[in-house]
Amino acid sequence: MLPLDAIRMTLRAITLGLLLGLVTTPAAEPRHALALHGEPKYGPAFEHLDYVNPDAPTGGTLKLANVAASTFDSLHPFILRGTAAEGIGRIYDTLTVRTLDEAFTEYGLIAESIDVADDNSRVRFNLREIARFHNGEPITASDVAWTFRRLREDGHPQYRAYYRDVERAEVIDRHTVVFHFADTANAELPLILGQLPVLPEHYWADRDFGSTTLTPPLGSGPYRVAEVEQGRRVVYERVDDYWAADLPINQGRYNVDRISYDYYRDGTVALQALKAGEYHLRRENVARNWATAYDTPAVDDGLLKKVEIPHDQPAGMQGFFFNTRRAIFSDPKVREALGYAFDFEWTNENLFYGAYKRTRSYFQNSELAATGLPSDAERERLEPYRDQLPERVFTEAYQPPSTAETSRRRNLRQALTLLREAGWTVKDDVLTHTESGREMRFEILLVSPSFERVVLPFRRNLERLGAEVSVRTVDPTQYQNRMETFDFDMTVHVAPQSLSPGNEQRDFWSCEAADTNGSRNVAGVCDPVIDDLVEQVVDAPDRDALITRTRALDRVLQWRFYAIPNWYIDRFRIAYWDRFGRPADNPPYGLALDTWWVDPERAARVDNR
Structure with missing residues (x-):
């Protein structure tokens, strides 16, 4: 046992050391x-x-x-x-x-x-x-x-x-x-x-x-x-x-x-x-x-x-957003198929006087947007999830359907091919799921009457596929209430972005937000891969890492088809x-x-x- 004086001296030294450390x-x-x-x-x-x-x-x-x-x-x-x-x-x-x-x-x-x-x-x-x-x-x-x-x-x-x-x-x-x-x-x-x-x-x-x-x-x-x-x-x-x-x-x-x-x-x-x-x-x-x-x-x-x-402000994603909480929109192949029914080129020329560019990224009009094939750095981020992702994430550059080099009729045929692969066939003029018997009926919810002229041609194309689609424009209070409780099938929505995405991405894309009324996860995104990629964006240590990680997230969002992209300026x-x-x-x-x-x-x- 140490003498009492030695104990006191040791305690003083420890205390002094702690103070100096502070x-x-x-x-x-x-x-x-x-x-x-x-x-x-x-x-x-x-x-x-x-x-x-x-x-x-x-x-x-x-x-x-x-x-x-x-x-x-x-x-x-x-x-x-x-x-x-x-x-x-x-x-x-x-x-x-x-x-x-x-x-x-x-x-x-x-x-x-x-x-x-x-x-x-x-x-x-x-x-x-x-x-x-x-x-x-x-x-x-x-x-x-x-x-x-x-x-x-x-x-x-x-x-x-x-x-x-x-x-x-x-x-x-x-x-x-x-x-x-x-x-x-x-x-x-x-x-x-x-x-x-x-x-x-x-x-x-x-x-x-x-x-x-x-x-x-x-x-x-x-x-x-x-x-x-x-x-x-x-x-x-x-x-x-x-x-x-x-x-x-x-x-x-x-x-x-x-x-x-x-x-x-x-x-x-x-x-x-x-x-x-x-x-x-x-x-x-x-x-x-x-x-x-x-x-x-x-x-x-x-x-x-x-x-x-x-x-140079990021445009984010404006599009027809699917509510993937609805059973008819739970399959990415169905969402991809319905994207072929929107003719941006016709819409831009006939309704917008050629004023807009087509949106293709959730981080459009910024260096954060994923373009072309993945870089080596992006591949490194995505590779651990290869078994959980479509192969196209690695091998193709996402591009929304276009009629610039093909016809609307050909696009609709492609849509029907995808729908058949997803188990949907036309029965009595209505798209019907072959196993469940569920019919393709849904509502497009709007808050602005001015958007009806855009949606109605889109609806006509959807009906050519066999979908029964109604368009409903409601007052802003009702619209807000329905959006906050995710009481909709499809709607026109803008997911805004900044040049420095971070914590807010959880509110856009996380499983937690998908179950939280009032969140900005309108599409109901709930995917463990996306949850992980969001956290990587949040934790990015520098600008280069942020760009790489955001592009990786963007690629997965693109190929999951949560929205049919509209346009930006x-x-x-x-x-x-x-x-x-x-x-x-x-x-x-x-x-x-x-x-x-x-x-x-x-x-x-x-x-x-």
Whole structure:
């Protein structure tokens, strides 16, 4: 046994060693910004973003329209219940903010600096002491931790998937919060947590977080809710004493005093309202309108502008999505066969004035899209799953059916061949499964009447195959409810993507999301190979690995035929009254509308037309 003094000396040495270990544990220096791969474009001393006018004047009004939905019934965007008002995100600030001229870089907003552990086991956000909610109360680390817990426990189901790899939030002091990670391989987690909107804990203390509300909530962002007419109109006003107005990341942004959204039930009515000057700016998504509907004196006189702004923003996948939870769509060969009934070339020429390109990838219009045959690096990722994948994943480049080099009739014959191979034959003019006797009857669910002209020719081709297809257009509230509970057979859907796919892919394609109401796994994808590939994307250690892993995932999604690809366009089509000034260059990865400003002379010219 050691003498008592020796024991004491040993304990002191152990304690000292532990303390020294705590002091010298390797840790990255706090940063003003985080880039997922590489270094941030803007250094710590940057004065403003390259795509803004830092001297832009403030004032005036921007009137916008919501045409995609006919109503809203809530100002609470963080829960599954209700339909939130357009633009409500403008009232909230986040820990960090993303730029539109970098693939994925976040700069401090509420957070003055960010400290990521060298082993990626945690991220520390050091909050700005000047950060304030609109009522003057300071934003604290407790608000951050409370928001995180509330979103994950009571918020929209997508938050649970998004934050799955976060173990806990720890409040260190009034202005310091640390998030601890359960998975240290996910390099995207610190940036994902930077996107966290920070809500006021004190405001929600006596309110039900799970209920919808039309009472303007307390925020901290550049705008607050000024007026609300349920289902018809919402107006936001710029906060005069906005706490972050002078930060470099905000220079030249948020220049308009008032932004309003008017809701229209009909797209044709909304277009006529624009031409009458009822609102100021419209993103045109209908090719026929862009080609024919703006032949007006105001356009000829230069008062109503039509501009096309190119971008490099990923298009994702727009298509006719199958609900594979339905028995008739559970077989990939059936899904492949029905894809031959959609004639994109005819649709583009006769309905869209040749405006679009065919979508073929779930990461279209980006370097993440799988093209040609797999590279060696992609093969390495896919090879362990060879026995579980179609051989074509390795030997063919996916291309959706086309009538550019063949006829529609030949495509329909190919569809029938595939259907027979899958056990379907035409009996009494209806496709019927030979074993189960099940008939091929399904509904295409729509929310926009303007899409009916696209779907009806597609339906005619499906009927030539022997399928009995109905088309149903429902109001936005019913559509949302049905989509959230996956109560549909086929629908037109867009699966959006970013240049840095990560955690959100779980919500798109995982088995867990397939069984979670409100998730974005519309198709009901549940495939262990895809689950594994999604996790590889999430854990990608660098940009090259991310590209390779995303392309591998893309190939499997393509050859599983979860959607019949539609089309995309690589530019924004904007029609707007010439009331505004805007920077000379728009950033490549988004429409930077918050950098525009009202030009008083131009506005007067338009108003006096």
